[in-house]
Amino acid sequence: MSLKSIMRELKEMKEGIGSISKRGGESKVWRSRTRSHVAPDRAPTESESVEQSPWANLPPELLLDIIQRVEESETAWPARAVVVFCAAVCRSWREITKEIVQTPEQCGRLTFPISLKQPGPHESPIQCYIRRDRATSTYLLFYGLVPSEGESDKLLLAARKVRRATCTDFVISFVADDFSRASYTYVGKLRSNFFGTKFTIHDSQPPCDSIIPSSTRSSRRFHSKQVFPKLSSSNYNIGTITYELNVLRTRGPRRMHCVLHSIPMSSIQEGGTAPTPLAFRQSFDEQLSPLISSKGKEPVTNPSSPTLPATPLHPLGSGEPLTLKNKAPRWHEQLQCWCLNFKGRVTVASVKNFQLVAAVEPSHNVSPEEQEKVILQFGKIGKDIFTMDYRYPLSAFQAFAICLSSFDTKPACE
Template sequence: MYVLERRSMFWLDDEEKLFLTQEIGYSSVALTGTDAQLGEMENLEEFVLRPAPRGMTMKCRITRDKKGMDRGLFPTYYMHLERDDDRKVFLLAGRKRKKSKTSNYLISIDPTDLSREGESFIGKLRSNLMGTKFTVYDHGVSPIKAQGLVEKAHTRHEMAAICYETNVLGFKGPRKMSVIIPGMNLNHERIPIRPQNEHESLLSKWQNKDMENLIELHNKAPVWNDDTQSYVLNFHGRVTQASVKNFQIVHENDLDYIVMQFGRVAEDLFTLDFNYPLCALQAFAIGLSSFDSKLACE
C-alpha cells in the first residue's frame, strides 16, 4: 500500500472566495476502493447530486449510442460508474431535445425514460445561440414559470456554467474552457445558487467578476509534443485516443489536482473521472457540453 500526498480541496465562505490547501493522505484503497467507500446506492437521485467523497476519484465511462432512426443526429449518452470488480453501475443518461432553438439536453436517472415530464428527470444542459456557453440546471422549476408558493419554493438550482473560447491558433490549437460552479461551505456542502433572473445567473456573475460563493475552474493547458506533432496531456492511461474533446479541469491555485478529466478511448466510448467538489450530474453535463460545443469540431 502506498500513500500520496497532494494539496487540494477548496471551498468558499460567505465573505470571500478562499482556496484552502491541506495535506490529504491518499492510499491505494482511497484511490481505487470505490466499492468499499460508496456502499450500495440506495437513492440514485441523491447520489448523483452529492459531491464526490474528498480524497477519492470517481472513475466513470460515457457511452455514445448513435443507433436508431434519428440517433445519428441525436445520440443518447450513458454514464456508468466503474467498480473494482469490473462491473459498471448506471448513473445517468442524456439526450438532446429535438425541437429546441438552442442545444438542450435532458438528463435522467432512468436510461429508458428521457422525457421532461418523467419522474426520473434530474437536470438539463442548455446552450446559448452560439453554442459556446452552457448552463447546467437541476430538475427545479424555472423562476419564470413558477406560479404558486410551492413552485416558487422549488425553483431550480444552477449547478454549473461552461464557456468555450478559441485561442490565438483558432480551431487548430487547443481550445480554452472555463467552468464555474457553486462554492462549498465549511461542511463541504454545495452553496445553493438559485437565480431569480438572468443577472443572478452563474454566467452573469462570472462575466461581471462577482465571484462570491463561486469557484472558477479551467482546462489544463496541453503541451506541444514534437514527436507526435500534437498537443498532449498526461491522462495516466485513462485516455488512449487523440481527440479535441480530451481535457482536464483544474483550479489555477493547484494545477496538479485534477478536478475532472475526460477523453476518448474508442469511437463512441469515453472515460470521465471526477473529484471533489464535483458531483456526477455536474461532471456528466460538462462532458455533454464538450460533445456539443461549436468549437468541438473534429
C-alpha cells in the first residue's frame, strides 16, 4: 500500500479518534459528547486494544517506516495534524510516534499538546501571533507568522481575562470555549496584584523533578463540566513578572523583570539544559480512551487537590532561577520615540511592545552572544493583532503568560 493511500485513510479516521489537534466545530462535537461523562479508572482489556483499530497488528518495522515518512513529509500545520492522527490510532502507533517525534528544542516544530510546555529551539525562534477579542476578553495564540486569509492557522492556547476585586486572572486553556479549572484542557493561569505591577505564573503541572510541598489543603471544585480520574486542578508557582513603577511615564517605556523559578540560570550557560517535560500527569492514553456513560451520577471530583503553594517550586539542584529583563530601547531623534529592532515582526508603535533578554552577572559565565540573544519578543502589527516569537529556554506556555501581562491595566506604570 502506498504512503498516499495510508495518509488518506488516516485523514478519514480523524472524525472517530477525537480532536486533540483540531479546533472549531469538530472539537465542539468531541467535548459535547464527553461533557457529562466520567472516565473509568481501569486499564483496557486485550480484546478492546485489538478492536480499537484494524491497523494495530502491523509489523513494527513497517509501522516505523510509515510513521517516519509521515513525520518527515508533513512539517507544517494544518498538514502536520496527520502525525497526531497516527498517535491516536492505537497504543502501538502512539508509542512509536512519540519515539520518532522530537521536541521543539530539537526540531523547531510543535506537534503534541506537551510541546507547548517544552523549551523552544536554540537558534530560529518559533513565530506565533495573538488575536485579542475585546468583546469576550479572550486572547488566542496561533501558530504562524501572521493571520492567514483562510483562518486555517493552528490554535495553540487561549486565555480569558477575569477581573476580580483585588486582582486580575488570565485563565489559560488548550481550547477557546472551555476555561474551567476542572477540565483536562486547563493549562494554567496568570494572576496580577491590585496595581498591575506584579504577576504570578501558575502551571497546572509541577515543574520537572520539583519538590512538591507535603502540606496541602483540601478543596472541592464545583460546576465542573467533566473531570478525569487522577486529574488535579492544581496551580504551581513557576514564575513572577514585575513591572517597575513609572507614574506618568516619567522614566520612559515600561520596564519589566521576569523570574522563572522552573528554569535554572545554568540552562543558558555552555552545556546547560532546561527542564523538558515529556508527558502530562494524566497520560495521553487516558485522554484518548473511550468514555463510559454514567447517567444519573455526579461528576467525581478530587477533594485532595492542593491549592496554590505559598512558595514557588524549583527543580531539584537547579540553583539560581533564570531572570529576564527588557532590552533597552534607543531614542530616535527624528521620530521622537523609543525604538527597538524587531526585524520586521512588529509594525505598530505601542507601549506593549518589548524584547526580553537574560539578566546575567559576570559571575554567571554566560557568553556575550547568549546575553544579546532575544529570548522573547512581543509587538503589535494591527488592530488587536500581536506577534509573539520565543526561543529556548522558554516554552510556548511561559512565553504566552508573559505576553498576557502586557495586556493588563497598569495604573502605577503609565
